[in-house]
Amino acid sequence: MNRKQRRLMLIAAAGAVLFVAAGLVLFAMRDTIVFFYGPTEIAEKGLQPGTRMRLGGLVEAGSVERGPGQRVSFAVTDGKNTVRVGYEGLLPDLFREGQGVVTEGVFEGAGRFRADSVLAKHDETYMPREVADALKKQGHWQPGVQKPGQ
Structure with missing residues (x-):
């Protein structure tokens, strides 16, 4: 050689x-590896129950329901579709209706999601990139524009 x-x-x-x-x-x-989806992507892709993923969008107004202990359920929407989320634990201080949220957990099927962590935006100008992209795609979020009452 x-x-x-x-x-x-x-x-x-x-x-x-x-x-x-x-x-x-x-x-x-x-x-x-955990993939990020919005409510419309979940409906379009037909994900299998038991799929671990991140779900992001806006907390739908009037959808937050508190149960016994630290149980809470709410709906995440992108303006076109909605997924119902169940969570047990403390929510972030800035969690509220109409705000951006990213949840991580397991898709249970039939428009239901069981979250084991919930992240909320921390000020009026921040939106998680995945949530902003999904909402921009649907035409429901514009940076710098605040909704009345915020």
Whole structure:
């Protein structure tokens, strides 16, 4: 083997090792990857019950219902479709109707979602990127425009 062939073999071996390492990392992460969806995307894609995901949109006005203990249920909407969310725990201080929210949990089917975490926006100018993109796509959110009463 001459010098050029050894260098080529070394590069090929390093490439193969990197390829195998990338494959192992992706295989290990397959259960931890969580996709973001809006209510309309859930309706269009027909997700299977038990799918772990993030759901984002606006908390629908008049939809918050508090139950015993720390149970709360509310609807997340993008103006076109709505998904009912059930959550048990403390809600963020800035959680309220008409505000942007991102929930993470399990889709239960039939327009129901069981959340294990809820994130609310922290001021009037912030909106999670995924929520803003979904609402812009539906034409229901414009940056810098506040609704009356906010």
